[in-house]
Amino acid sequence: MTAGQSRTRSAATAALLGAVLCVTAACSSSPSARSAETNEAKGTWEEPASYSYTLTSSTQVLAGTFRVKVRNGKVADVVGLDEDSRRQTQEVPDEIPTIGELLQTLDKARSEDADTAEADYASDGHPVRISLDWDKNSIDDEALYTISSYEPSPG
Template sequence: MRRPGPAARSLAGRAAAALTAGAALLGLAGCAEPEATATAGRPAWEEPADYSFTIDSRCGERGFLGLFRIRVAGREVSGVEPLDEGARAAPRSAALTLGQVLAEYQRAREAGADLAEAEFDEADGHPVRIEVDPDERSVDDEFCYRVSAYAVG
């Protein structure tokens, strides 16, 4: 049996290297999914019936801009305390529960937003940062939230 010459071995080696590199790139492409990194190792958060949190909403043009202390009872906003001038000007009816904030983020991801990033608490999985820009070419359609002082009960 005749062995392949150096040119054939070189071509076969390059093809094998290309296949290996392609497989590695495909594996890395899966790692680029923002949610895959955010969910790894953290518990799934289930919205409790009653809780409170502070939310800082600064992005876009919306009625819910500013720093707020929110109380939730029965999974509905039961109290809103504005903590800065922007929040004092916002209508109380624009306040959101964390469940609603998370639903906004999920809808944006499903709709193919240009940017949809989230970070979650490592201990219980509640959202601590959400940033969404549905269309990078549009002005003021984005929204972002930073959550702190989360307490159940």
């Protein structure tokens, strides 16, 4: 075998390995892409009129951990669970959202072609994490909302 044939065979082998790796990567997409696809089907959750949940938020406007009670579709009570959230419940109480309002923000981000508009959902379909970034080249427009301790309550 000549040196030219060996280089050609090595190049062909490298190309084949590259193609296999690309196909493998496409078939086993990243966990966030898989969870977004899988969880998209869970978007059928209907927000109850009354429930409570814990919101951990990191946004330009709202940061901290809040225990939120929703009654008749509106935020009825908020308790700040850390220094930032206690201050914000006093300064900007109207900024604390219901889960439905968070989902509306997610829908708006998607309709406006935000660079990131992702959600992960619990088995019952309610969101447990919403990640937003309208423009990856801008600073201070990212938002991460984590929803925990969700408990529906009777009317």
